[in-house]
Amino acid sequence: MDIRTIDVHRLEIPMKGSYRASVHDFSVMDSVLIVLNTADGERGIGTVDPSPGYSRQTPSNIENALINDLLPALIEVTPQSPNKLTELLDTFEGGENAKCGIEMAFLDLYCRQRGHPLAELFGGALRQKESLNAWIGIDAPEKMGEEAKQWRNKGYKSAKLKLSGDLEIDSARIETVCEMVNPNRKGMEVRADANGAYSVSDAINLARSVEHLPLAHLEQPVPFDDLEGLARVSESTSVPVMADECLLSIRHLSSVISLKAANRVKLKPMRLGSLLSTKTGIEIAAAGGRSTVVGHGFGLSPATSTEIQLTASTRGVHRPVESVGPIKMQDEPFEPTITASDGSAVLPTGAGLGVDIVDNKLHSFTTNSTAIR
Template identity: 25%
Template sequence: MKLSGAELRFVSLPLVTPFRTSLGTQTVRNALVLRLETSQGEGWAECVADDEPGYSPEYLMGAADVIRRFFLPRLFAVEELDPAGVAVALDGFRGHPMAKAAVEMAVLDASLRATGTCLSAYLGGVRHRVPVGVSVGITDTIDELLGLVDKYLTAGYLRIKLKIQPGWDIEPVRAVRETFGPSVPLTVDANTAYRQSDTRHLRRLDEFGLLLVEQPFAPEDLYSHARLAAAMDTPICLDESITSARDAVSALRQGACSVINIKPGRVGGYLEARRVHDVAQAHGVPVWCGGMLETGLGRAANLALAALPGFQLPGDISATARYYTEDITAPFSVTDGHLDVPSDPGIGIVPNPASLDRLTTSAERIVR
């Protein structure tokens, strides 16, 4: 497959409600959509980097710049490009996993469309529908939080994740558990908001029967995660700490976690995400698919990944309506707590031209 051109589009999708975490509050999801033109047809992808380098060092404008200035010229020079060859071609460029993941996703889409293969089958998926949960942001009041949780449980979500931070942790979790009972699968996510000195405080979460506590400490601080894991009954899950299969091996060997959240953008693409999954399976550790407020393009690809056998917990994929009134693709809907895995070739979905044009803020075409 030969790459002949590309289009970079910035799109802006207003969120249905503000989404607040320990890192800040989002009201709009700005995303970078990538379309590659190849000798075998076109491929679509999105880059999941945020506007600012908060969740990770990457940011959206920087991702577009590195794709435009460095990645595309390198890929234009490859005579026979395939999905596995993307990482090889870009190996000399350090970092930028979200930008690399977007390029790989578009190459995967084009390549698999050409052969009539869906992404789920290519990755080794074993399910046609996957259970999904929902992430609930920090709210102004506990009553508001309880209202949101009730709404999502009524909608059929099979797992509730609460965002927490110092000052918004024990009491909100207690209120949700006491209101909705012990049978509701419940997790919490700190997005690195705590320090090792908070260990005693975090141990209080043990009383609520949580499925896991996600990423309480800084990404590089595996030592503190390991100490907390040894001190708590609740499993520790790592997110930001896991940027590759090698990171997963290191974290598991150190006892820093017993659950892994896999985000393809964070680890550099769906092929590396599959390797993280395989590492976790070899260690007998469950994984689940995290979310980055993706458009329908990323949502479709994440569903394909979540169909792999090691994804044992409902992911943060959620229905389109959880986040957007209008998306750039056809919407995804929850039925009985599950989303269908796309079965069409490639990632299984393409943008709706009218919606894509409406939500586009700028576009740039690049040719070889």
């Protein structure tokens, strides 16, 4: 693999609305696009799409790590295989978001040169489309219920509710939505995500207040650095608890399993720094009796393609998946964009990610560009 130049583009992508959780409220996706260029004119692309207030690296952090450290090393070493790339990236401490973007672009190019889709690296797709989970931001209980009904009517079989950290109103949010879209436990699956907004005692009280409801799981109710607290919540309620923000590495996943801190886990390639590690994590979780939810709710089409190709090729995934970023964007400089029909997304066809840059649109979304040679 002869990588001659690398382009880094900072993108601003307008979203269809404002998306509110306990840790953020934003309406523009600030992303970083990586383009690996070969002497033969081939290219591989990857995006890093951090959520403000949630991701552990900001877009500026990511851009600086790529330009100053990671990509110059990639140009110099020019690894010839995914394993060699992993070996190179492991020599750098931290920067998982940036590393994931590099791996994405590298795997895209690697697969394009061999003429097969990314899913082949994961053993081959078991299905050609993935069901998607709807995302509902913080609002009044009735408004969240009405939005859940709208998603259900479009064909979505599951929805995630964002919680604020207010025990009384969050309990009302969960109860209202469950009653509106999942009466008699035969309707839409309802998930709830607190993004670490609760103390242990309040999280237990919240979980117990909704035990009579068909809640699929309560996601990361306590801060990410309190695994023992998360375990206390899990053992104190019949509501399934899912770990998310605390899963910063495979080592953290092993700790969650050994402490019995959660019934289910959420793994994100961008946070782990690697799609390949994410597949390993799904397999480890399954061996430990835990199913895995996968998906970044604000990823652009390149990142979303990698996630749905991974999940479609991997057992142990709890569906619907949460890779719903593209449906929140007004437009993107990529084709095809990942779209949803009847609550499902079809895997892109073609080699690699199956997603390409629309060059004549790229400039209108770009705020800064850097070329590395």
